[in-house]
Amino acid sequence: MASLKDIKRKIKSVKGTQKTTHAMKLVSSAKLKRAEELAKRSKTYAQKITEMIDEIALQIAKYNDVSDNIYFRKVENPSTVDIVFVTADKGLCGGFNSQTIKAVNTMIAEWSAKGAKVRLRAIGKKGIAYYRFNQMEMIDEIEGLSASPSYEEAAKFIRSCVNDYIEGKTDKVVVVHNGYVNMITQEIRVDNLVPVDPSNLPSEAQASSSELELEPDDDDTLLEALVHRYLEYVMYYALIDSLAAEHGARMQAMDAATTNAKEMVKSLTVQYNKARQEAITTELIEIISGVEALK
């Protein structure tokens, strides 16, 4: 049986932890509000630009030969696949990071089974730490971007990746992140960045019945600029979405931790009172038996 002093110390320590987790929950819920707002506003743009690119891809596939267009060509069996994944820089957010890592691992296994070489590009400390520990090579890693997403940084990051794609060093680029659904739910989202894959369009979507015209149509600069804009924005949105989800996950995890701490304090207090009662009883018996002995 632990001594009274020990139990008291333990109660104090658990209460301290409870205070910390509670404070972290409050911080996360404040940050979540901001991140959520940002994610909501950017969502429409990200959705529309994806829809637009997908429609263009569908139309190009219908009227033109896609094989010579690097962004829209079909790759049946890619020999190299780049997986860009976003994790948080910080932990203490439940299964948030491990879910993403698990999804990435599944993808690595899938592509490897198909005979493709997988290259990893990591955003966020936690993912980097995991793959370093497992001694898996990452060709690009960046920290700090997932905690404070900036459009310029995101664009720079994806630019180097897309350049590899253009140079033929990789055949497919996929972005994986844990996205925000609502305050308490996150879901793994996978975007096939390049080549553009129009298959996610709703089935009722149809290619327009006329051939696509470009203006100004001197060369492919317009389409290329548009595609770059799309790639950058999808990357940036993945970061914002992931940040909102991270705060949501952390809030939930910290809430659970606070509740658990409360429970623990309760049961420890019961234990403490029992021990105290026991000590008093023992003392009383000792006194009484001492008095009896003197008689």
Place this chain on the structure above:
Amino acid sequence: MKTMKLEIVTPNGLIYEGDVKMVTLPGKEGEFGVLPEHASLVSLLETGVITVETADGKEIMIAINHGYVKVDENKVSCIVDGAVLISDEEGRLSERMAEAKELLQKAQTSDVAIAAAVSKVESIKKSY
């Protein structure tokens, strides 16, 4: 009369969505109008003003700085960097106009295009 869908989105959210009869867009190679059943087209948009004739016959103006538009038979989607809807909602017309002018003046294009767009915005005031 036939109508088509118009969407104008910026990174800050949806600016306008609705059924329209006609849209006039500030294209890179000059202003152009789009009616329903237009052949599909992707174009670069310059700093300027999008004029919309809605399904119920009202005229709306939206100032934009730079972006892309994709037109097909029944939909026009504009993806722009910045846009201000100029409307008389809640009597905030002058406020909106000031916003629109600021957006246009900040745009990094030729002064001629900016001046043309600003004067177009100013002409709206007279029509209200």
